[in-house]
Amino acid sequence: LTPTQQADRLRILTRLESLVTLSDEERAAVLRLPVQTMDLPTDHEIASEGDTPSRCVALLDGLACSYKVTADGSRQIIAFHVPGDIPDLQGLQIGTMDNGLATLTPCRVGVIPHEALREVCHAHPRIADALWRETLKDAARFREWMVSVGRRKAFGRTAHLLCELVVRLRAVGLAKGDGCELPITQIELGDALGMSAVHVNRTLKELRSAGLVTHQHRTLVVHDWAALVEAGDFDPAYLHLPPPPVR
């Protein structure tokens, strides 16, 4: 194993250990998983709605998203994925994908056969618990997004999403200080927020002139975290992150 491959496996293991405490044997079993790493370009479709995949994908580097498309062709992004996430874990238990999965930036992913995961889950139920919890955390984010899209207006909804992204990126070490790389277009933000790209632009302008955040040159800078949290009605509890989530 190259050092990079070791680091990749460690990333997966670290994620699982944030969900349950593992024994040495369980740790070893995770590190023994057959992980085939791949590099994917921007806008690469990893899985499509209706697929019945036979492997899971662990995001090791880069940003990705899950989405669905309506009959009239408009897209709703359902989740953003950060390194450490396993975006199509549901495929392990539910046969067919009911959503698409695509990269937003160049990504490195680890591909793990369902069979291998099932064996590990069978041999080590606590690992199954960890994966189950991972899917439950996804569901918790879906719930909170529904509140945003359904009940918050553009300003608060956008603030809320930016809060979530900062906290999640910070949790995996990708946000240092008050900012982070966030190479997401306004079109993509709009598809996630359930609003038009034009209105995302106006809303970001509002957030900027209110002194809360700037999002320019693929970089997000938070100027007033407290005000952003207030504007977004953001309570990180739903993310169910380990100890003190931020700050």
Next chain:
Amino acid sequence: LTPTQQADRLRILTRLESLVTLSDEERAAVLRLPVQTMDLPTDHEIASEGDTPSRCVALLDGLACSYKVTADGSRQIIAFHVPGDIPDLQGLQIGTMDNGLATLTPCRVGVIPHEALREVCHAHPRIADALWRETLKDAARFREWMVSVGRRKAFGRTAHLLCELVVRLRAVGLAKGDGCELPITQIELGDALGMSAVHVNRTLKELRSAGLVTHQHRTLVVHDWAALVEAGDFDPAYLHLPPPPVR
């Protein structure tokens, strides 16, 4: 055990068997679960956001919903629950509830201690799989609702929700023919659809005059299923129901 209690346990067992195939021993273990049944009135709050419950609730009769409330007091209903559902199953793996849970009609529920569920899951991993799948099906509904709320307008969004409710109620035997009891107020529909009750009213009127459905006297009647499906851009695949879902 009274006949009613037997029927209640059977309802839970039937749900699990729709998710995985169980051996006789596993079936017996499920039927042996300590289930305490309770009758609850309308608008009873079963669990609140922030709770750390020590038992799960299985809905045996009646309708319930999960919801979240924003800082400004508006409510977003996140899911409707029909008999057979276990609405707070997430609490088994994730400690704290990030949403409230309340009855919409008088309900009978079965209360099962987490400890007992954990024992059964440990002894019979396939039962754990079934429960995991149940939470994944919840998540799939969340995803589809996000698409509705984010990308469909009132007419289609409402049609989509009514399609889902009819299919789910039919799957548990509560919709016969072209209609079903649906004692849900327009306020509740609005909170689920992310729209105002007034606009729900106007939209239902539109659906009625288009000859698709009527919702009066707590009863839903579908007059043109094909047109309703078309209007709602409804594809039942996301519900991951057993074989042929409808008809």
Next chain:
DNA sequence: CGAATACTTGATTACCTTCAATACGCGTGG
């Protein structure tokens, strides 16, 4: 049978979408 809820409808307003046109930034190839 009466009070409380829920439903219905109209008028007004707010928010957001769509359309359109321009400017910017970035990567490619001359």
Next chain:
DNA sequence: CCACGCGTATTGAAGGTAATCAAGTATTCG
């Protein structure tokens, strides 16, 4: 190295969808 082209960002204007406010009617339930 610069010109070109494409995707993204920005801004203005017009229009549409849905929210809010308000007032009256119907239903349900105690």
